[in-house]
Amino acid sequence: MASPAPTSAHTGRHLPHPVLVISVVVAYLVALHPGTLPRDAMTTTVVTTGVTALGAVIGMLLARWVSRRHGQPDGQTRRVVLGIGVLVAAGGAGLAVWWQNLIRAAVGAVPVGPDWWAGATLAPVAVVAATVVVPRVTAVIAAAAVALTAGLLTPASAGADEGQPLPRTVSESGTLLRGELSAPEFERPATRLVKTWRGADGLSARAVIVAVPTGSGWVDPAAVTGFVDRFGADVRILALPYADVPSWQAFISDDAAATESSIALVREVAEVLQGRPAGDRPLLVLYGQSLGAVGADAARTWLEDRHPGLLAETVLTAPPAETVAAESDSPRVVVANRTDPVIRWSLSSLWRPATTPDGTVLGGPRVPQVPWLPVISFLQTSVDLLAALDGPTGVGHRYGVEQAHWVTGLPR
Incomplete structure (x- = not known):
């Protein structure tokens, strides 16, 4: 059947x-x-x-x-x-x-x-x-x-530049004066760096830039070039390293070191500048990129509280999301590429979109944007971090001389 x-x-x-x-x-x-x-x-x-x-x-x-x-x-x-x-x-x-x-x-x-x-x-x-x-x-x-x-996919480590080895003694390279790496102690290295700056006729320059490095101790050469151009080569740039690992590792392990080192350095610089008449001293500018921006903004707050009126300008390039103050009492500009995932990445972006600080200036090419979605946007931003340094200047976490030209509070 x-x-x-x-x-x-x-x-x-x-x-x-x-x-x-x-x-x-x-x-x-x-x-x-x-x-x-x-x-x-x-x-x-x-x-x-x-x-x-x-x-x-x-x-x-x-x-x-x-x-x-x-x-x-x-x-x-x-x-x-x-x-x-x-x-x-x-x-x-x-x-x-x-x-x-x-x-x-x-x-x-x-x-x-x-x-x-x-x-x-x-x-x-x-x-x-x-x-x-x-x-x-x-x-x-x-x-x-x-x-x-x-082993193949690692987050972007802005500043992992082998062309800038970290010194164990104060070193000078043109207008860039670099202090030695002596973490977690920053007072004596800061004192020695400021002494070198004064000995290099730094007090007669138009400006002194306190540049807070990235985690690897790297200072963006494009920013150095931009500041030199901005002040007609009459400028000194001071950088005090606080770590020798990529920024993302320093951010996870000890992001307080960027704050402590930057405050130690500006404390020494401020004591020297306060001892001179206002019209006979260099303009003081703070600069930091990536994790360095966190330290620079902390130094800005410290100067505003203890030496109001001394700071001319703060330039923050691509600070990680939610790591710097939303507002500033002194002139401050936040430079960020539209395509940079670093400025949008934070754990809080799992449940809410990242906010941008006041004074943020967006640069780089305009790309199509999709609406923020909880969890999903965090995942995709995390993936974008892998390629943040792969593009040309103006794309992702790559910045050029323009970051130093956004100093709005100073004469051009």
Whole structure:
């Protein structure tokens, strides 16, 4: 006797559970949510496959829980949800490529190529399929891949410049006077640096710039060039290192060192300047980039409280989000590229958009912006940090001589 033909309710039972499909598609769209910087093929592959695979794992767990409580969905439901999911994922991939090309065009980069397409589509499909079919084997392979990738993808370390080795004694290079690294003690290095500045005829210059370095002890040569141009080469720039690791490591381990070193240096400088008539002393300017901006703003607050009227201007370049005061009682300008993820990254951006301090001047190319979304925007900004130093001047965390030309309170 012939068996009855399967009904539409029973066909398609081999298809993925609707909960699994929804979880994978949502994770895939989260992974494709754009940032503000171009992404290379490798970064795109890692992000899309990693986030989508996580969505698959969560979906499998949720599908089991739903099936135990409500039973297995019929084949028709599986087919409909899978079909809609494929269409939504395909539309999201197409939109992501279009948006990526908009960003690339804005910053002068070439359009995405086949490797980018493959990383954004084929790689996630393969990993999700493997996760569902052979989850244990996939987990072992994924762990090895994460360990390998962790050594390749590191946050942007602004200032990790081997061309500026940190001195153990005070050194002079043109207009830039660099103190020795002697953390966590900053008083004696600051005293020796100021003594060198005075001996280099610093009190007769038009201006003295206290430049707070990045975590690696690096001072942006473009900023030095900008200040020299701004003051007609009649300027001295003082920099006191406080660490010799990339800024992001210093920020996590001991961001207070930037504050302590900058205050120690401005205390010594202020004592010297206060002993001279107002019309017979250099203009005092504070400057800091990245983590250095945090120290420079702390020094600004200290000077406003103890030596009001002594500080001419503060220039902060790309301070990390939520790390400097929202307002200033003395002239201050905050310089930031529109595409710089550093100015938007903070843990609080998980649940609210980052705010910009008063006096912020945005530069660099205009790129399309997407609305802020909780958690998702934080994730994408974190990914953007990986490539923050890969672009030309004006893109991401790269700045030029213009940062020193924003000193609005001083004569040009």
